[in-house]
Amino acid sequence: MSPTETEKCLNHPKFKELTRARRRFGLIFSLIIVVGYAIYVLGMSFAPAFMSQSLRGGSMTYGIVIGVLVIISGMVCSGIYTWWANRYFDVLSGQLRKELGHE
Amino acid sequence: MSKVIKLFFGSVLGYISLALYLSGAAHGAGGDISGAVVKQPLNVSAIIMFLIFVLATLGITWWAASKTKTKDDFYAAGGGITPWQNGTAIAGDFMSAATFLGITGAIYGFGFDAMILAVGVMAAWPVILFLMAERLRNLGSYTFIDVVSYRLDKKPIRIISAIGSLSVVIFYLIAQMVGAGKLIQLLFGLDYIYAVILVSFLMICYVSFGGMLATTWVQLIKAVLLLIGGTFIAFMVMKSFNFNVEAILSSAADIHPKGVAILAPGLWLKDPIAIISIALTMMFGIMGLPHILMRLFTVKDAKDARKSVFVATTLMGYFYILIIIIGFGAVTFVMNNPDYHDAAGNILGGGNMVALHLTQYMGGDFMLGFMSAVAFATILAVVAGLTLAGAATIAHDLYSKTFKKGSVSSAEEIKISRIATFALGAIAVVLGIAFEHQNVAFVASMALAVAASVNFPILIMSIYWSNMTTRGAIAGGVVGLILSIGLIILGPGVWVSVLGNAEPIFPQVYPTFYSLPLAFIAIWVFSLLDKSPQAEKEKALFDEQLVRSETGIGISGASNH
Numbered sequence: 297m298s299p300t301e302t303e304k305c306l307n308h309p310k311f312k313e314l315t316r317a318r319r320r321f322g323l324i325f326s327l328i329i330v331v332g333y334a335i336y337v338l339g340m341s342f343a344p345a346f347m348s349q350s351l352r353g354g355s356m357t358y359g360i361v362i363g364v365l366v367i368i369s370g371m372v373c374s375g376i377y378t379w380w381a382n383r384y385f386d387v388l389s390g391q392l393r394k395e396l397g398h399e
Numbered sequence: 400m401s402k403v404i405k406l407f408f409g410s411v412l413g414y415i416s417l418a419l420y421l422s423g424a425a426h427g428a429g430g431d432i433s434g435a436v437v438k439q440p441l442n443v444s445a446i447i448m449f450l451i452f453v454l455a456t457l458g459i460t461w462w463a464a465s466k467t468k469t470k471d472d473f474y475a476a477g478g479g480i481t482p483w484q485n486g487t488a489i490a491g492d493f494m495s496a497a498t499f500l501g502i503t504g505a506i507y508g509f510g511f512d513a514m515i516l517a518v519g520v521m522a523a524w525p526v527i528l529f530l531m532a533e534r535l536r537n538l539g540s541y542t543f544i545d546v547v548s549y550r551l552d553k554k555p556i557r558i559i560s561a562i563g564s565l566s567v568v569i570f571y572l573i574a575q576m577v578g579a580g581k582l583i584q585l586l587f588g589l590d591y592i593y594a595v596i597l598v599s600f601l602m603i604c605y606v607s608f609g610g611m612l613a614t615t616w617v618q619l620i621k622a623v624l625l626l627i628g629g630t631f632i633a634f635m636v637m638k639s640f641n642f643n644v645e646a647i648l649s650s651a652a653d654i655h656p657k658g659v660a661i662l663a664p665g666l667w668l669k670d671p672i673a674i675i676s677i678a679l680t681m682m683f684g685i686m687g688l689p690h691i692l693m694r695l696f697t698v699k700d701a702k703d704a705r706k707s708v709f710v711a712t713t714l715m716g717y718f719y720i721l722i723i724i725i726g727f728g729a730v731t732f733v734m735n736n737p738d739y740h741d742a743a744g745n746i747l748g749g750g751n752m753v754a755l756h757l758t759q760y761m762g763g764d765f766m767l768g769f770m771s772a773v774a775f776a777t778i779l780a781v782v783a784g785l786t787l788a789g790a791a792t793i794a795h796d797l798y799s800k801t802f803k804k805g806s807v808s809s810a811e812e813i814k815i816s817r818i819a820t821f822a823l824g825a826i827a828v829v830l831g832i833a834f835e836h837q838n839v840a841f842v843a844s845m846a847l848a849v850a851a852s853v854n855f856p857i858l859i860m861s862i863y864w865s866n867m868t869t870r871g872a873i874a875g876g877v878v879g880l881i882l883s884i885g886l887i888i889l890g891p892g893v894w895v896s897v898l899g900n901a902e903p904i905f906p907q908v909y910p911t912f913y914s915l916p917l918a919f920i921a922i923w924v925f926s927l928l929d930k931s932p933q934a935e936k937e938k939a940l941f942d943e944q945l946v947r948s949e950t951g952i953g954i955s956g957a958s959n960h
Contacts, residue, residue, distance in 0.1 A: 348663030
């Protein structure tokens with residue numbers, strides 16, 4: 297790919313839209329996972345008393361619930377990201393390639 | 400070629416029957432002199448099911464061998480794997496016997512603290528999807544090192560990344576081989592040394608003849624079997640408690656000698672640095688595993704890479720939830736059951752056998768045979784993936800791209816890959832035997848720590864930070880490598896357990912709390928200090944890399960499978 301072609305693509309409004317949207321999307325979802333994981337890990341490290349508390353009087357503790365929620369949110373966020381990317385990013389990226397003459 | 404294949408397969412089958420015969424004979428004579436692990440009586444249903452698996456996978460290898468003609472076929476199955484197949488195979492590549500047996504055993508013993516081994520995995524995979532999978536597929540052809548070296552000085556960067564990659568592969572192989580030897584000894588009554596040779600032999604067979612296509616199918620079939628087995632056991636546990644999760648936990652707390660402490664933090668990981676270190680190692684180590692990242696190149700484009708990781712994440716999330724149920728459930732059915740303990744009250748076969756004892760309790764000898772065969776298949780699938788990644792690093796990244804500067808023909812590269820596969824298989828056997836009586840837990844932690852401290856920082860910075868230069872990447876790699884391996888050697892895993900010193904010099908099992916941030920700092924500082932003309936050239940190439948990583952535009956015909 298020549299420098300002028302690169303330049304053309306970088307300045308293309310659809311490229312900007314695509315990269316901005318994907319980056320924002322990727323970062324927001326990554327943050328959800330990282331924050332959830334951090335709550336779990338830091339809770340274990342610095343708030344074991346809270347993590348040991350019973351959720352509603354039974355044996356289920358906050359710690360176990362948070363751990364399982366991190367696992368489930370990983371699956372759910374992956375699903376939403378993939379669903380959205382299949383419908384939005386791929387369309388945008390296809391249009392971009394066509395307009396730049398790569399298809 | 401086909402003659403060679405026939406000869407090879409003939410000898411494999413001959414070998415298996417010989418090994419089984421010998422082990423049977425040794426057992427019949429009552430000869431077992433090995434230490435901690437006590438061989439089990441020959442488990443006939445397990446052996447029959449395992450033989451069916453081996454025959455089926457060898458048949459697939461035969462078929463795959465006829466389709467493996469170019470290096471593209473060998474490393475990436477020609478890019479012709481569908482997202483569903485690839486996602487299942489990724490799950491199969493990742494969920495090792497250590498996952499199923501080890502995490503179940505750890506939750507059985509320590510309860511809540513051991514859940515971090517499952518939660519850490521599920522923190523890593525979605526982030527691989529959001530930040531890495533598509534861009535990796537767009538930038539590389541066969542290995543993650545292709546991506547790292549995209550705009551940097553090829554020779555030094557490939558060498559340092561290859562050292563990181565091969566260290567991970569070899570450490571992981573040692574851990575798998577020793578685990579495999581002991582497990583097979585336990586499950587099948589096969590001598591350790593035969594078990595290790597058998598695993599290595601089958602793995603060489605899959606990889607050298609069937610390449611990525613055969614490896615993919617071995618991993619895929621094994622993943623399906625493991626998911627079926629896991630679902631069955633977890634379902635039976637749930638059913639025993641009328642599908643009341645709370646009842647599983649309270650029953651476990653009643654029976655476990657530590658009581659309700661198993662539902663809370665503190666039984667296993669004692670201080671915050673230990674917890675954060677293991678959390679970082681799990682999450683970022685997974686994001687730097689070469690054999691996992693390699694699977695992203697087996698699909699046709701970035702979209703399929705994304706779908707594969709989604710499928711893999713979903714399957715693994717489901718499986719880890721099963722494991723948590725199985726681990727806590729095992730306390731109720733195994734802990735007070737005299738059938739699964741010896742006269743001294745120790746659990747038969749050690750903590751790793753908990754999952755299989757529970758299987759036997761829930762499904763009888765048939766299910767035990769099934770899950771034992773699946774555990775063996777699991778080891779084969781994981782070592783095959785590791786060996787293929789190691790062979791690709793040696794033949795593609797080092798031999799072809801670094802030392803021959805890309806002037807190697809496809810046929811020659813495949814030949815080198817096969818030689819590398821044999822060499823890795825031989826190394827695995829030798830190290831497996833050498834480490835038989837060692838505590839190998841540290842080797843597995845080294846694999847993940849090196850992946851987190853060397854491969855991951857270089858890879859993520861090469862994709863996202865335009866100012867990274869070759870000098871910065873190498874500085875980060877060297878810092879990460881020395882700290883991760885050095886601190887493990889000075890830590891309790893080697894300094895105390897292996898070398899026999901009284902006190903560790905470095906108190907933590909995992910060095911990642913220090914090695915990961917310092918590797919990033921080294922990349923950052925040395926890149927910013929690098930004012931060489933080469934550095935300017937590398938930064939200028941970032942725009943082109945960005946366009947290609949975001950859109951796939953610029954993938955040449957050759958690597959666009």
